Amino acid sequence: MAKTSLDKGKIKILLLEGIHQSAVDRFHDAGYTHIEHVSTSLDEDTLMEKIRDVHFIGVRSRTQLTERVFAAADKLVGVGCFCIGTNQVDLNAALKRGIAVFNAPYSNTRSVAELVLAEAIMLLRGIPEKTARAHQGGWLKSAKNSHEARGKTLGIVGYGSIGAQLSVLAESLGFHVLYYDVIAKLGMGNATQVASLEELLGRADVVSLHVPDVPSSRWMIGEQEIAALKPGAIVINASRGSVVEIEPLAEALKAGRVQGAAVDVFPVEPKSNKDEFQSPLRGLENVILTPHIGGSTLEAQENIGVEVAEKLVTYSDNGTTITSVNFPEVALPAHPDKHRLLHIHHNVPGVMSEINRVLSESDINISGQYLQTNETVGYVVMDVDKAYSQQALEALRKVENTLKVRVLYSP
DSSP states (O other), rough: OOOSSGGGGOOOEETTTTTHHHHHHHHHHHTOOOOOOOOOOOOOOHHHHHTTTTTTEESSSSSOOOOHHHHHHHOOOEEEEEESSSSTTTTTHHHTTTOOOOOOOOHHHHHHHHHHHHHHHOOOOOOOHHHHHHHHHHOOOOOOTOSSSTTTEEEEESSSSHHHHHHHHHHHTTTEEEOSSOOOOOSSSOOEEEEHHHHHHOOSEEEEEOSSSGGGTOOBBBBHEEEEEEEETTEEEETTTTTTTTTHHHHHHHHSSSSEEEOOOOSSOOOSTTTTOOOOOTTTEEEEEEOOOOOOHHHOOOOOOHHHHHHHHHHHOOOTTTTSSOOOOOOOOOOEEEEEEEEEEEOOOTHHHHHHHHHHHTTOOEEEEEEEOOOOOOEEEEEGGGGHHHHHHHHHHTSSSSSEEEOOOOO
16 A cells, blocks of 8 residues: 655755764664755745745754744644744744744753852852953952852742742752742742742842743842842742843942853844854853853753654654644554644634544544644544545545644654
């Protein structure tokens, strides 16, 4: 019997921004060979041209998948964000076209937590200023404003996977850990949740931010919050560039009200390594500036490559959408010697009834079926006899409100 799904050798995969080789290897291991691996991001016009015949695309944080880009993506089935965040992707534009988006929410948590902990220790010891002076020929041998981590209070804003891991590492070094989160959460070890952000800011010697990019977190650390910090506190932001207002932070650092800061993410970041980085924090000796590399370790990038590629392979092979950030989550056990049909449609009343009607009228028996919906789309995965899969595919394409239909070959 002839295959009815697209041959893996014809499925085109585009990986941008130097995604780790582990992703390429995972696709190859799964039988996918048509892979283009690009070391840079692409501007919108170039990307629109390149994505026209791509089935799966992988990006990191620089590539912007906008409404215009998705409108040009005639064959796109899935997106892999090889990073934690997905704010570089217009998730609604993807969803309304039946394109599933996946990310790696946990693979680089250790890398970020380690960087933050290292920066906290260096800032407590005043290392940035001392090393800057030494490079200039100076010799700042003094214990002034130099402190041990032991016994100090670390305040973590956002107690998710990174915040919780940082909590454990910090406590092992002798930090007292407080955390604030909008959700009540059980603390790791002896970490204590506080009732408000204001309380945490007033008690912590080091404040580290680990919140997602959502409306409630936009500019949550502004002039008022910086003024509420414990005198001589340290601020670390390795979360999102839209969380901290940079100008009042810079003024507080210059005035000595804030002892030091480490910032890895910024409101506006260079689009490439060749562009100049601009920030009011430049030139301040008590500040550590890093170019958005919190999760950029070889270990993290290798893990991310495997994790996201595996999700895309699984979705391509059997339609499973578990952990998709924008799509109804569906997983249907395999039925041997069947063909699997994937039907994505607008979530309006009557579509499921129409699907079952057209299959029934064609005398097509369904071996397994699963429906899941969200506010925008419905996603149906169903297995049918091999002999009827092409007939079923044609029938399902005619169902009103259909966005996409695929059929997967099962040997």
